[in-house]
Amino acid sequence: MKDKPGFLARKVAADILGNVVHKRRPLDGELDANSGHSGFRELAANDKGLVRAILGACLRHRGELNELLDRLLDRRIPEKTGRVTDILHVAMAQMLYLDIPDRAAVSLAVDHASVDRRAVPYKGLVNGVLRRLGREREDVTGDLDGNRLNTPGWLLDSWTAAYGEDVALAIAGAHQNEAALDLTVKDDPAGWAERLGGVVVGAGSVRLHRKGAVDALEGFAQGNWWVQDAAASMPARLLGDLSGKRAADLCAAPGGKTAQLAAAGAKVTAVDISQSRLKRVTENLARLGLEAEVIASDLREWEPSAPFDAILLDAPCSATGTIRRHPDVPWIKQAYDVGVLSEVQSVLLRRVAGWLQPGGTLVYCTCSMERAEGEDQIASFLTDQPGFELVPVLPEEVGGLEAVVTPEGYLRTLPCHAATIDGVETGLDGFFAARIRRL
Ligand SMILES: C[S@@+](CC[C@H](N)C(=O)[O-])C[C@H]1O[C@@H](n2cnc3c(N)ncnc32)[C@H](O)[C@@H]1O
Structure with a gap:
């Protein structure tokens, strides 16, 4: 047999x-x-x-x-x-x-x-x-009714409570299809889109509708781009001009955002608890010809030697925003996990915010569509931490996509956003990001 x-x-x-x-x-x-x-x-x-x-x-x-x-x-x-x-x-x-x-x-x-x-x-x-x-x-x-049947009840309920039933079902519908391959380029997105047969989407990502080995594509070996969902590239862009600044990428592995910060000219310290995942950060940086100080440590214990001008905290989360790329997520995660992870996020956010210079900027983000891991975290942080203020995100900072900026000024992307560009099916991973300044 x-x-x-x-x-x-x-x-x-x-x-x-x-x-x-x-x-x-x-x-x-x-x-x-x-x-x-x-x-x-x-x-x-x-x-x-x-x-x-x-x-x-x-x-x-x-x-x-x-x-x-x-x-x-x-x-x-x-x-x-x-x-x-x-x-x-x-x-x-x-x-x-x-x-x-x-x-x-x-x-x-x-x-x-x-x-x-x-x-x-x-x-x-x-x-x-x-x-x-x-x-x-x-x-x-x-x-x-695939949209309802293929989504565990607790997730559909959570999305319905957060975004309304129509949007919740549109999210579920977007999960039926695999996501396209998105690249973040060091520069010239339009030129790379043309060379690789793709389109520019989101805030300057290059999207390819093709399968196969990415390392065979032009520009991979030369380190001109790296694989990163268009939505995942948005939080780091919110830190603005980083040239010559001290920036921390906290919860850094496998390093897509570390590469963005380094490519933007920052002096980057990348910290993650997982030694094995950090190996990929080091390998990616070497291929891309970028530099960062890479540290394996638990952020609940680590202390920086000096404060930072900019901090990106990509906290561990339920990852429900990545179901298009990880269709196992609905079947391995439970509502309970969101509760446990939101406790961790709350602890990490309060701890690392203290490492900002006065006037410095922190972007908190998660690849989750659950409010408990996004909007609720920031609302509670701003309530009990009077030394910080929200700096609202503007649509022009994220490719002019008005649908992904909330009235409060948070970035909130969903798989049903940017669904069609130039007649091509697109969509984004689900991401949350908020920008905070230390007073
Ligand atoms: C969402 S992933 C980060 C993705 C990464 N920022 C990127 O863009 O490629 C979350 C990361 O948090 C790390 N992590 C979880 N708990 C941590 C802790 N207590 N201290 C440091 N890193 C932690 C995990 O190892 C994981 O790599």
């Missing part, structure tokens, strides 16, 4: 899906080239691509797949591990969302069930359900 073409890729896909949705392990970790799932690491490059595509479809459409199983089964499958459901999801995702013939998807799922100790009693059921899906596809899938 192991040698049957395509079998191992499906088996690895079901295994990784189980690790993500039942054990809440991040997908990036499972797919890591050095420390990821051992079966995945041994696959040929084209099978790795297939596994990524299957997992992307399984996670983006997880709610629809569960609903379809409810419709196709008379009773729920009484297995504890979830393995049968994972095998079914992997096959259904191929049949419904990838260009793979039904018969290949069904037969490989049945093969997998036949060799799995926990799934073998359900081998006949797997075959029956998948064949029925093939026959009745139009009828059973016709009225699926």
Whole structure:
């Protein structure tokens, strides 16, 4: 069975899906080239691509797949591990969302069930359900409400409370598609857009609608640009002219914002708790020909030797703004995580704000769409810290996108923002940023 073409890729896909949705392990970790799932690491490059595509479809459409199983089964499958459901999801995702013939998807799922100790009693059921899906596809899938089904209730409720129901559903809709590849360039965005066949979006990012290895693109080896979502590039831009200033990039790894601050001429100190993630900061800076002092330390203990003119705090968060790029986030995070992380954000913000020079500027940001990790943090900080004032963000600082600046003057991007530019589907990661000055 192991040698049957395509079998191992499906088996690895079901295994990784189980690790993500039942054990809440991040997908990036499972797919890591050095420390990821051992079966995945041994696959040929084209099978790795297939596994990524299957997992992307399984996670983006997880709610629809569960609903379809409810419709196709008379009773729920009484297995504890979830393995049968994972095998079914992997096959259904191929049949419904990838260009793979039904018969290949069904037969490989049945093969997998036949060799799995926990799934073998359900081998006949797997075959029956998948064949029925093939026959009745139009009828059973016709009225699926993907936007609602594919978003866990706590997230849809949180976005509805924050932005209203229409926007919450538009956010959920944007998550059905993978995000484009965005680059931050050292200079000349229009020139790089033309050279690479992309468009300029947001506040001067270059967007490419292509797949494939980024290191093969012009300008990568020469260090002319780095990969960074258009919204993720906005917070560092809010620090304005940094030439010759002392700037701290706090929670810096993997270093997209460190590179922005260094490219803007700042003398940068980059701090992060994770030694392994900081390796990527050092590698990226070397490729880009940029410099920063890189420090591995816990910000709850570290102290700078002198105050800073500018501080960027990209605090650890639930990352619900990055679901387009990380479709596992809705299935590995819970409302509880937002509560725990917002405590950490509150502690870090109060501590690092004290490291600003009088008159210095701090930008606080998170890649979260939860108000508890954004607007609520700043409102409570400004209430109990009278020595600081909000400096509102202006639309012209972020590419003229009025929709991403709130009436209070916060930056608040959402995946449904900037949805179409020049007839091209775009969208932004969900980000929050606020700019504060020390009085
Ligand atoms: C959102 S990521 C930062 C992304 C980064 N700023 C960029 O643009 O590439 C958050 C980072 O916070 C770091 N972190 C979490 N808790 C920390 C702490 N107590 N002290 C320092 N860094 C911490 C994590 O290791 C993680 O790299």
